[in-house]
Amino acid sequence: MTWDITGMAAVANIGASPREIFAALCAGQESRRPLQVFDAGKYRAAYAYEIDDRPEGGDDIPRRATGWLTTVVRQAVANAGLGEDLSQVPVLVGTTMREQRSLELWWRDHADVALADLHFGTALKATFGASTTYTFANACSATLYALGMATDMIELGMADTVVVAGTDAATESGFGTLDRVQNDIPDALRPFDTSHKGMLMGEGAAAVVVQRAGTGNGPVHARVRGVSINCDARHATAPDPDGITRAMQDAHRRAGVRAQDIDLVMLHGTGTPRNDVTESTVLSRVFHGAEPGPRMTAIKAMTGHTLGGSGLLSLLMAVLAMKEGTVPPVLGLTDPIPEAVGLGLVQGTPAVGDHLNVAQIDAFGFGGINAVTIVEAAR
Amino acid sequence: MTETTTARMSHPRTREVVVTGIGLALPGVATYRDLLGPLPVEGGLDPASELRGYEMRHKDRASRLALRAAEFALRNAGLTDAEATFTGMADATAVVVSTNLGNVDAVCAAADTIAREGTRGLSPLGLPETSSSVIAAWVAIRFGLRGPNLTVCNGVTSGLDALAWARNLIVAGRAEAAVVVGVEPAKEVAMRLLCAPSIDAAAAVVLEPADAAAARGIQPRATVAGHARAGDLAAAMTAVGVTEERSVGLWLAGEQDAESGQLLAVTRRIDLEAQLGPLSGALGVLQCAAAAAHLDSDATGNVLATAGGPRHDATAALLLTP
Numbered sequence: 001m002t003w004d005i006t007g008m009a010a011v012a013n014i015g016a017s018p019r020e021i022f023a024a025l026c027a028g029q030e031s032r033r034p035l036q037v038f039d040a041g042k043y044r045a046a047y048a049y050e051i052d053d054r055p056e057g058g059d060d061i062p063r064r065a066t067g068w069l070t071t072v073v074r075q076a077v078a079n080a081g082l083g084e085d086l087s088q089v090p091v092l093v094g095t096t097m098r099e100q101r102s103l104e105l106w107w108r109d110h111a112d113v114a115l116a117d118l119h120f121g122t123a124l125k126a127t128f129g130a131s132t133t134y135t136f137a138n139a140c141s142a143t144l145y146a147l148g149m150a151t152d153m154i155e156l157g158m159a160d161t162v163v164v165a166g167t168d169a170a171t172e173s174g175f176g177t178l179d180r181v182q183n184d185i186p187d188a189l190r191p192f193d194t195s196h197k198g199m200l201m202g203e204g205a206a207a208v209v210v211q212r213a214g215t216g217n218g219p220v221h222a223r224v225r226g227v228s229i230n231c232d233a234r235h236a237t238a239p240d241p242d243g244i245t246r247a248m249q250d251a252h253r254r255a256g257v258r259a260q261d262i263d264l265v266m267l268h269g270t271g272t273p274r275n276d277v278t279e280s281t282v283l284s285r286v287f288h289g290a291e292p293g294p295r296m297t298a299i300k301a302m303t304g305h306t307l308g309g310s311g312l313l314s315l316l317m318a319v320l321a322m323k324e325g326t327v328p329p330v331l332g333l334t335d336p337i338p339e340a341v342g343l344g345l346v347q348g349t350p351a352v353g354d355h356l357n358v359a360q361i362d363a364f365g366f367g368g369i370n371a372v373t374i375v376e377a378a379r
Numbered sequence: 380m381t382e383t384t385t386a387r388m389s390h391p392r393t394r395e396v397v398v399t400g401i402g403l404a405l406p407g408v409a410t411y412r413d414l415l416g417p418l419p420v421e422g423g424l425d426p427a428s429e430l431r432g433y434e435m436r437h438k439d440r441a442s443r444l445a446l447r448a449a450e451f452a453l454r455n456a457g458l459t460d461a462e463a464t465f466t467g468m469a470d471a472t473a474v475v476v477s478t479n480l481g482n483v484d485a486v487c488a489a490a491d492t493i494a495r496e497g498t499r500g501l502s503p504l505g506l507p508e509t510s511s512s513v514i515a516a517w518v519a520i521r522f523g524l525r526g527p528n529l530t531v532c533n534g535v536t537s538g539l540d541a542l543a544w545a546r547n548l549i550v551a552g553r554a555e556a557a558v559v560v561g562v563e564p565a566k567e568v569a570m571r572l573l574c575a576p577s578i579d580a581a582a583a584v585v586l587e588p589a590d591a592a593a594a595r596g597i598q599p600r601a602t603v604a605g606h607a608r609a610g611d612l613a614a615a616m617t618a619v620g621v622t623e624e625r626s627v628g629l630w631l632a633g634e635q636d637a638e639s640g641q642l643l644a645v646t647r648r649i650d651l652e653a654q655l656g657p658l659s660g661a662l663g664v665l666q667c668a669a670a671a672a673h674l675d676s677d678a679t680g681n682v683l684a685t686a687g688g689p690r691h692d693a694t695a696a697l698l699l700t701p
Contacts (some may be wrong), residue, residue: 006691039493041496041497042493042494042498043493043497043498044498044499087610096509096510096511096512097509098532099510099513100482100483100486101489103483103486103487103488104486104490107486107487107490107491107568108487108490108491108494114572115479115534115572115573116534116691116692118479118483118532118534118572119479119532119533119534119692121533121692121693122534122692124692125692125693126692129610131608131610131614131692131693131694132607132608132609132693133533133608133692133693134531134533134544135531135532135533135534136529136530136531137511137512137530137531138512138528138529138530138534139510145527145529148553149529149544149547149548151687152436152547152548152553153549155551156547156550156551158547171486171509172489172490172493173485173486173487173490173493173509174509174510175592176490176492176493176501177489177498177501177503177506177509178487178506178509179498179500180498180499180501180503180505180506181503181506185657209487229527229528229553230470230525230526230527230528231474231515231516231524231525231526231527231528232521233469233519233520233522233523233525233528234520235520235525236506236507236513236516236517236520237506239497239512243525246470246525267594272488289701290628307665316423320681335620365510365512365514366506366510366512366516366668367507367510367513367515367517367519367528368516368520368528369512369515369516369528
């Protein structure tokens with residue numbers, strides 16, 4: 001079974017649509033910015049990849065993550081040729097932080113925020129009349145988890161059309177705790193490069209419309225071949241190679257593909273030494289014998305870590321890469337870590353002229369929750 | 380679409396999923412059978428003594444409560460040995476946690492600390508808690524459960540929704556068993572958000588396919604027969620197939636609303652929150668435990684559990700049958 005992706009939308013620091021973001025990734029200009037509203041004196045890290053949409057004057061406002069979410073959901077359903085009445089369409093939202101930034105603004109600054117604002121069903125009801133809505137706080141694999149469960153709903157006959165979306169705004173508690181635990185403080189997010197020092201947060205949202213094969217009104221952007229979801233059950237924050245290996249192998253099995261069938265891998269690539277070493281070691285093993293092996297890239301070097309939505313954002317970039325036959329480079333990657341040397345990481349300028357048919361997208365979250373998706377070009 | 384999606388939510392391709400274990404960790408409820416009578420009763424969780432020990436070190440309160448309830452539920456399902464080690468299929472056992480307030484105190488405390496003394500004042504041990512997924516991770520780590528790991532933060536319907544997603548994971552073949560935990564800690568920020576005092580509450584149930592339970596010789600406590608999250612109570616009830624009043628022997632209602640009495644005139648109606656205070660993400664799983672108590676007893680009829688309503692973004696309904 002495959003599932004059609006018929007609608008796509010995204011917003012991030014480097015663009016307000018999947019095409020804008022893809023073009024920026026290909027252009028490869030440094031995109032980090034000094035912290036926009038957090039008190040720089042309180043943190044060691046000075047940069048992040050925030051969306052620059054706060055009002056003039058510098059104060060933060062609540063519900064930015066919710067605003068991006070309703071925007072991308074509206075754009076994705078329009079892109080799929082559907083109306084804005086989602087009363088009969090399930091909406092599955094993956095997130096790391098929910099509206100915890102709004103919670104902080106309520107607690108610290110008495111912003112007008114209620115318990116019902118913490119999950120996204122409240123806004124989806126008000127905006128689209130949607131009731132079959134779910135907020136999954138599944139850390140940084142949340143949107144690929146949600147995609148997997150959306151394909152289950154269609155397979156089980158519970159729906160023909162499901163909207164899958166993700167959103168996250170940077171929080172002081174999250175940014176700050178990361179700031180506390182990282183040994184070296186990164187100036188920029190540099191996945192798989194020997195200069196990598198750690199992760200910096202980004203902000204963003206992404207949405208897709210997933211439909212039972214052949215039931216949509218418009219063109220099909222790509223087809224989901226399979227999504228694996230599992231858990232390391234090993235460590236609260238560190239990744240585990242065994243769990244990640246199982247996730248990749250299960251995704252291949254579900255999609256009915258072998259390692260040599262995969263043309264492109266969108267890496268999780270957070271820029272933490274622990275992630276980068278673990279992920280590239282597992283990939284070297286999984287793709288051993290599949291030479292020359294797939295192209296690989298990692299978008300967080302330019303978007304920052306957009307947390308819950310990052311997996312879906314990577315997926316959208318994979319879809320556009322397959323459409324264009326172009327793979328954006330990993331910004332700042334000049335000297336790959338030893339574990340990544342044999343991988344087909346794109347450096348410097350975009351890799352053009354490839355025939356890309358099948359892509360793998362990785363997303364790994366805190367708590368060892370892993371999701372791997374296989375998508376196929378629709379031609 | 381000619382047929383509504385919500386209506387079809389309740390009829391996925393059938394692989395019957397049943398409740399095989401129940402575990403509670405909350406004060407004022409000693410056993411799940413107490414949930415049918417007036418509450419609170421004497422006994423139940425003593426947070427001062429029962430949330431300590433080696434396994435609880437460096438874990439947040441919600442995770443501790445969840446670990447207790449999950450341990451009891453797995454034991455009750457016959458899936459642990461004398462050392463409380465999991466003996467089931469670890470690669471195919473899912474963890475599904477429902478919580479809305481689990482880490483809200485940690486988030487606000489971190490923001491306070493940063494404002495006061497910068498990030499150097501934070502404890503590195505607080506890192507897992509910044510993510511709401513921490514509770515499900517600790518449950519998976521404690522019992523080595525490597526199947527899907529899901530955290531549902533979906534407002535007052537979360538617990539019922541979590542049960543439905545656990546059932547989906549089993550019906551879709553992604554899991555052969557699931558531990559579902561609804562948990563909320565009684566902490567300051569949580570209570571301020573709830574605008575009411577609340578209690579520490581965790582409830583866990585184990586779900587398995589009926590055939591797997593039968594193969595293990597386990598008597599099912601309840602069957603998860605249908606779930607819907609819909610715009611109002613009438614739509615949710617229709618979607619789960621509650622059209623005949625006689626079939627429902629117990630209605631585990633959420634908040635009262637004016638019309639609800641007219642929709643379903645059942646002989647017995649229990650509002651757990653009216654007795655225990657707001658339960659938020661713990662409610663639905665506790666309702667499932669209460670349903671099992673009803674279905675265990677001499678009483679007749681199915682159990683309808685509902686949550687949400689006009690003051691919320693949806694109403695969820697879960698139908699439990701023998």
